[in-house]
Amino acid sequence: MALTKLACDNAKPQDKDYKLFDSGGLFLLITKTGSKLWKLKYRHLGKEKKLAFGPYPIVSLSDARDKRDEAKKLLADDLDPSVIRQEIKKEKIQENANTFEAIALEWFENNKPSWKPDHAKNILARLEKDVFPIIGKYPIKTLTHKMLLDMANAVKERGANELAKRIIQMCKHIFQYAIITGRAEKNIAEDLKGLIKVKPKGHFAAIETREIPEFIQDLRNHRAKLNRQTYLAVNFMMLTFVRTNEMIKAEWSEFDFKEKQWIIPAQRMKMNKDHIVPLSKQVIAILEELREIHNHPKYVFPSRTQRNSHMSNNTVLMAIKRMGYKGRMTGHGFRALAMSTIMEKLGYRHEVPDAQLAHSKRGDVAKAYDRAKFLDERTKMMQEWADYLDDIAKNRIVIAGDFSKRKKA
Structure with missing residues (x-):
């Protein structure tokens, strides 16, 4: 006879455990302590087994019958319900262990050997600062579009629009890694494409050729106000027009004074050459002069506060701001200034200063980069550029030389 809710409710504990049977092997075990536990007795491969469904009344009579029917369906397919339950439990435990942070760190370590050290450092810093505190603890399968969007918007709120977009792109790669390794089924970060809006990227502020005399004069007027190394760094950047990151991390071992060359290693160059x-x-x-000032064993531009580090990437920018050029000039602006002035005033064709700038253009990825390309012309050009700036400093006017012979060459 099938059980009723009333019979389940009225069942009282006795001196020994006893069972109230329903149908299809389902029964309610009444323990002598008063607990009421649903069980299913079944046979699989000739062996009698039991499967627990939970306590009554948390698991109702109707729920227990549904669980029995689900187990019977598995048995009909020659599957053991107990084994299936263990596998599901194991899978859930594994899913809970597969947090976004755990998978992201695994992805990071897997890719780290192929990245430049600075790039790897930046990736980890972004994860630790902006991603892990928000979604790191959650199993990757439980993350939602809104959780990722809220995380990106939190970054945007502090004005870092481009960083917010990069973080979502990074999450996209992490989700793809999780899919490939069998720990996620869908790349929800891919769905956010186009939702993280960024402001149009503008050009770096740079003065024009006609403003060089004023800038050089202002720089010299601030000589006493700026730290000597900072003053020399601004001059160095104007003369070499390298990227700020390339200059501040320069090491003495990279300079060949006999050949009068500075060879910047590939790991600090955008083109990786x-x-x-x-x-x-x-x-x-x-x-x-820099050697006489600090005689640092490693860095040409060492940090003033940390002996084993290099100058901050904001040092030159702050110096330019102190000169009154905020919004008008940047460290990167020296590159644009040199390019235009060298072509316009020194008469060099575009390819020569462009090679010295080490520009990497779209479509050039497959082309072999020749570090010595136009080297003779570049060597001559760099000395002429330095002499040109000296002449401006002395005369305080933009020099318009006669370079017709070079143009015809």
Whole structure:
């Protein structure tokens, strides 16, 4: 006879455990302590087994019958319900262990050997600062579109629009890794494409050629106000027009004073190739003075506060701001200034200063980068550029030289 709710409710504990049977092997075990537990007795491969469904009344009579029927369906397919339950439990435990942070760190370590050290450092810093505190603890399968969107918007709120977009792109790669390794089924970060809006990227602020005399004069007027190394760094950047990151991390071991060359190693270059910077007499003079100032064993521009580190990437920018050029000039602006002035005033064709700038353009990825390309012309150009700036400093006017012979060459 099938059980009723009333019979389940009225069942009282006795001296020994006893069972109230329903149908299809389902029964309610009444323990002598008063507990009421649903069980299913079944046979699989000739062996009698039991499967627990939970306590009554948390699991109702109707729920217990549904669970029995589900188990019977598995048995009909020659599957053991107990084994299936263990596998599901194991899978859930594994899913809970597969947090976004755990998978992201695994993805990071897997890709780290193929990244430049600085890039790897930046990736980990972004994860630790902006991602892990928000979604890191959650199993990756439980994350939602809104959780990712809220995380990105939190970054945007502090004005870091481009960073917010990059973080979502990074999450997209992490989700793809999780899918490939069998721990996620859908890349929800991919669905957010286009939802993280960024402001149009503008050009770096740069003065024009006609403003060079004023800038040089302002720089010299601030000589006493700026730290000597900072003053020399601004001059060095103007003369070499390298990227800020390339300059501040320069090491003495990279300079060949006999050949008058600075060879920037591949890991600090955008194109991931060594780059030669010919050294003018003026640059060599700056380097000699820097050696006398600090005699640092490693860095050409060492940090003033941390002995084993290099100058901050904001040092030059802050110096330019102190000169009154906020919004008008940046460290990167020296590159645009040199490019336009060298072509316009020194008469060099575009390819020569462009090679010295080590520009990487779309479509050039497959082309072999020759660090010595136009090197003879670049060497001559760098000295002429330094002399040109010296002449401006002395005359305080933009020099318009006669370079017709070079143009015809």
